Amino acid sequence: MKVEGPGRTRAVVDVALSTPLTAMTSDDVETWYLRYGAELRQALRRLAPDLDADDLLQEAFVIALKTPDKLARAESPRAWLYGICIKLAATRRRTLRLRSFFGLDAAERQSSPERLSTRLEQRDAQRAVARAVESLSPAKQQAFVLFELQGLSGDEVASALDVPVKTVWTRLHHARREVTEALERQLLQEARTSGLRREELEP
């Protein structure tokens, strides 16, 4: 069942492939890639703009190809794939920090940024939200990006992050407050520099 929202689709129930556990093939994994590859890359770019999202995406599906049984057993393959991506990003960051510490070349080739929407409103929103999100702790950032921006359900976020659902709601509650506060500061600053009076900001 899917809930159609304005401009996007939120999958409430992830329909698993009707493939026997032992028969998951690379073609099946490819199906998941075609279905979720772009959105996983979008999530990686939002969660780790300093890393190479294309490379991490490839690595995630290499893992899926090598462990198809885990993907098949996952209650939500989508959530499982998100979880893999998040873990890979964290590992890559640790590796880069170590290399930097030892004075090795830690320069990560950044993939090109998500192509900015041609709509000005979306472009501005994307930038503003990215700035607000980057100030969150990793745990809150992951919960916020997955739930609010990527459209995963609470259960899927819990599965992806391997935490109880209650923990997801707690993190989201705090993340939402911090993000909206950060956005309100940005809006206020922009209003000041553009000459708007304070009362014009009020709805």
Next chain:
Amino acid sequence: MTPLVPLSESATSRAEQLVAVAAAIPPDTAGLPSWEAIRRRAEGHAEPEAQRGGTWRLALAFACSVAVGVVAVSVLRQPPAASDTAPRVELSSGANWSPGTSGAVVLHTGRLSVSRVTPAPIRIETPHVVVEAQGSRFLAEVVASGTFLSVDEGSVVVRAGGLERRLQAGESFTWPPAPEIPTGLLEQPLAAAAQTCTEGAASTRRACLRAEATEDSLEAQAALFELGSLELHEGRPTEAMAAWQESLRRFGDGVLHPEVRLQLVVTLVRQREFSRAATEAKAFLEHCPGDPREGDVKALLERLDRY
């Protein structure tokens, strides 16, 4: 803790509406790594780590358009039966190209990659360079300010400006080179940092500087200047220049405006945005007459005018 409804479905305030708008942006499918590249990587025939936008993967025959909006062309030097030995040339969506003489590919703008090693030779011509390769994989990108080349496997010969150079795997090359920036413009400006925003991670410092920058004071000028420096150091030149532009909008006659203008010029040159750099250099000369660095800026402007 009760379950939450996503902000995309429940936004009330303007801040929440921003999140809803951002959430509605569909994922970008352009340049998504190909499945075959992933499969080969899993089998141990790893593609090199994605460079400048990731691994490209298309292969088309002449004059083929693909529904996903990516156009690729296969340069054929053999009859169709031998097409598996032809180089695989892939072009990004929006690339402007045309066939040249003797089977060359003329790339006017956009990105092109040769993603399969074959014995067949290939020649690529751009407004800036000529590339000849055989048995190699490489990426070429043409923008207004020049051509960028990156070699993944094998080697390529590039000819530009009367010079010839062989690039090996792992090497990259940009032509024309950016103009040399006079050393007088590269000296670090006096530390004008907001003293209270020097501790912590970049995100903490960023938030601190933004808070400092909301006032209407010298400290706010300093905070915006330092914010730009921080963003640049963090590899975010667009955000850096936005902070400096804001500084000029709000404090165009402020104490720090010459330093801000110079930072903009230098950053734009390094980003290879030569036209904008020239505009900012002229603005510096107009707004900072008699500045000791005037001569250096004029020298840089002369170099930029050649591009």
